[in-house]
Amino acid sequence: MAQTEVLKIGVVSALTGPGSEWGLAQDGAIKIAAREVNAKGGLKVGDKTYRIEVISYDDQYKAAMAVSGATRLIEQDKVKFIFGPMGSAALLAVKPLYEKNKTIAVIGAYTEKALDKDTKYSYRGFPTQTEFAGPIVKWLRSHYPNLKTVAEFEPNDETGWASQRLLKGDYQAAGFEIVSSELVERNVKDFQPVLTRVLALKPDIIELGTTPPGTSGLIVRQAREMGFKGQFVKLGGPGVPQIVAAAGKDFAAGLISYAAADTTTKAYKELEAKYAEVLKPPMNEFTVYFYDMARMLLEAIQRAGTVDDTDKVRAEFEKLSPYSGIQGQVRWGGMDHYGSNHQIITPVFVGIVKNGEQTIAGQIE
Amino acid sequence: MEFALQIVVNGLMSSLVYILMALGFTLIFGIMRVVNFAHGEMYMIAAFLVYALVGSLGWNYYLVVVLSALALGVFGAILERALFRPFVGRELQGMIMALAVSITLQAVAFILFGPNDLSVPRPITGVFDVGPMVIPRDRVAVGASALVVLLAFYVFMRYTKTGLAMRAVVQDEDIASIYGVRPKIIHPLAFGIGAMLAGFAGALMAPIYTIHPYMGAQPMLKAFIVVILGGLGSVPGAVLGGIILGLLESLFATLVNTTVATMVCFGIVVLILLFKPTGLLAR
Numbered sequence: 191m192a193q194t195e196v197l198k199i200g201v202v203s204a205l206t207g208p209g210s211e212w213g214l215a216q217d218g219a220i221k222i223a224a225r226e227v228n229a230k231g232g233l234k235v236g237d238k239t240y241r242i243e244v245i246s247y248d249d250q251y252k253a254a255m256a257v258s259g260a261t262r263l264i265e266q267d268k269v270k271f272i273f274g275p276m277g278s279a280a281l282l283a284v285k286p287l288y289e290k291n292k293t294i295a296v297i298g299a300y301t302e303k304a305l306d307k308d309t310k311y312s313y314r315g316f317p318t319q320t321e322f323a324g325p326i327v328k329w330l331r332s333h334y335p336n337l338k339t340v341a342e343f344e345p346n347d348e349t350g351w352a353s354q355r356l357l358k359g360d361y362q363a364a365g366f367e368i369v370s371s372e373l374v375e376r377n378v379k380d381f382q383p384v385l386t387r388v389l390a391l392k393p394d395i396i397e398l399g400t401t402p403p404g405t406s407g408l409i410v411r412q413a414r415e416m417g418f419k420g421q422f423v424k425l426g427g428p429g430v431p432q433i434v435a436a437a438g439k440d441f442a443a444g445l446i447s448y449a450a451a452d453t454t455t456k457a458y459k460e461l462e463a464k465y466a467e468v469l470k471p472p473m474n475e476f477t478v479y480f481y482d483m484a485r486m487l488l489e490a491i492q493r494a495g496t497v498d499d500t501d502k503v504r505a506e507f508e509k510l511s512p513y514s515g516i517q518g519q520v521r522w523g524g525m526d527h528y529g530s531n532h533q534i535i536t537p538v539f540v541g542i543v544k545n546g547e548q549t550i551a552g553q554i555e
Numbered sequence: 556m557e558f559a560l561q562i563v564v565n566g567l568m569s570s571l572v573y574i575l576m577a578l579g580f581t582l583i584f585g586i587m588r589v590v591n592f593a594h595g596e597m598y599m600i601a602a603f604l605v606y607a608l609v610g611s612l613g614w615n616y617y618l619v620v621v622l623s624a625l626a627l628g629v630f631g632a633i634l635e636r637a638l639f640r641p642f643v644g645r646e647l648q649g650m651i652m653a654l655a656v657s658i659t660l661q662a663v664a665f666i667l668f669g670p671n672d673l674s675v676p677r678p679i680t681g682v683f684d685v686g687p688m689v690i691p692r693d694r695v696a697v698g699a700s701a702l703v704v705l706l707a708f709y710v711f712m713r714y715t716k717t718g719l720a721m722r723a724v725v726q727d728e729d730i731a732s733i734y735g736v737r738p739k740i741i742h743p744l745a746f747g748i749g750a751m752l753a754g755f756a757g758a759l760m761a762p763i764y765t766i767h768p769y770m771g772a773q774p775m776l777k778a779f780i781v782v783i784l785g786g787l788g789s790v791p792g793a794v795l796g797g798i799i800l801g802l803l804e805s806l807f808a809t810l811v812n813t814t815v816a817t818m819v820c821f822g823i824v825v826l827i828l829l830f831k832p833t834g835l836l837a838r
Contacts, residue, residue: 374814383813386561404671412691415682457667
């Protein structure tokens with residue numbers, strides 16, 4: 191007779207404040223997957239059946255809070271599998287804990303430093319700018335040949351610094367000129383002073399990078415009001431609904447963004463409905479990636495036949511490649527760039543905002 | 556020159572909201588000796604009232620601004636009666652109580668509205684092109700409304716009997732009591748007016764920025780800087796401090812960046828605390 195035990199999976203990510211749209215995608219994804227498994231009677235691992243319990247801690251996108259959350263998950267809650275963090279500074283602060291305690295982590299974070307040849311237990315669950323920005327910038331160059339100069343806005347922290355370095359390289363490699371690189375504190379809401387200086391440089395493009403969606407919407411609105419007629423591009427985290435809400439439909443029209451998902455598909459709509467059962471909508475597109483990752487991880491645990499030996503689980507996790515994700519095949523990659531195959535590789539979509547909604551303008555494999 | 560004018564205009568627009576926030580904060584401290592760290596949450600609650608009543612129920616925005624401010628006034632008076640009265644003059648305990656109220660109100664907003672940034676439709680859109688300057692109409696409306704509220708506050712404090720009584724309490728509560736001023740009435744009134752001013756600021760700014768449970772922290776911090784500059788408890792000091800902060804922020808954020816602007820503002824606070832700890836205008 192199979193026993194029912196509890197398998198705890200942790201989340202430490204930004205669940206409140208700016209950037210929480212992305213953190214909640216990690217939280218929501220594992221909660222949906224857990225709910226599905228529990229509804230079927232639990233996860234069968236070896237001769238035991240486990241009910242999955244998700245324990246979530248909010249890091250508010252801050253390194254200190256992430257360390258405290260991850261420590262609590264590992265030491266007190268005895269968790270072996272964690273989703274998060276999403277912020278780069280937070281990830282860099284907790285990654286040594288994951289590696290030391292052999293905790294398998296499905297991480298977010300755009301920083302290049304998240305993965306290296308020594309990374310064993312951290313797996314990045316979504317494509318970063320390293321994977322998608324270059325191809326989209328090239329797409330931009332060929333589809334909008336009249337745009338030549340770029341002003342970039344990024345948050346003033348590890349996430350923003352890493353993104354700024356990378357995007358600068360991608361834009362310059364594609365023949366664009368960077369006229370301004372702004373780093374702005376996450377709590378700034380009044381961009382008029384900064385825009386006064388930036389707009390005087392007459393950029394063709396304002397690149398919003400990893401600026402949180404709500405804040406991006408404010409930049410869009412304030413720049414348009416101050417007379418900016420150029421192109422807005424956002425090659426950082428997605429969040430078109432929040433951008434449109436903050437900027438207004440008219441001002442957001444034409445914004446080109448990296449789109450994590452084709453939001454018009456049936457699979458996406460079904461996931462949205464499931465998300466609404468575990469967390470308050472709207473669902474961020476990142477949920478798609480982390481939902482695939484959650485299903486992969488649970489399958490890997492099942493195949494490994496253990497919830498304790500994370501070396502066996504990670505071996506099975508890595509074997510699940512390619513994996514049939516909800517919007518196409520995903521696989522592990524990144525050896526050439528990071529020195530380890532711990533980066534998920536997925537299809538990338540180019541989105542353009544029309545009438546307040548994101549539509550897909552192109553797909554890059 | 557183009558830049559200079561735009562910097563001044565941007566700075567003054569921010570100043571008026573900072574003053575509105577700081578006046579309430581400094582009034583409460585001046586009269587009750589309570590450092591009200593929950594002041595930012597009055598701003599946040601008013602913004603959420605605008606979100607609920609204008610954004611969801613479609614009420615008239617201008618009516619809601621007045622209603623929100625009045626509601627916050629009543630709420631402030633209730634807070635004073637229920638939670639802060641025992642701590643009048645006991646600054647440390649009052650501060651801890653204010654922090655507890657602040658965190659509790661944030662948590663309530665989080666439970667009710669969630670963590671995401673929310674927006675309400677703006678009642679006024681477009682810009683005024685004044686020579687080389689671009690001034691958003693909604694910011695002008697906020698600035699003008701703030702100015703009217705500040706003038707009303709000035710007239711109330713300067714020319715009414717109650718205002719005189721409040722100023723008397725600021726100077727010396729015991730002496731004021733001898734002359735018939737009743738602190739039990741003045742305290743909730745001051746707390747209510749302070750909360751009402753923050754409510755005005757929050758309701759006015761709700762359509763300009765995004766709304767979320769932690770939005771009160773930033774204006775609260777600004778109010779704190781303003782009153783340190785002007786002098787804790789000094790109403791003219793709050794006006795002067797607000798103007799200085801708004802202009803400095805605008806100047807450095809335009810010419811350098813927002814990080815340096817923040818640094819300069821705190822740098823000046825450090826200098827004031829070192830060389831004129833009572834602030835520029837406090838006696």
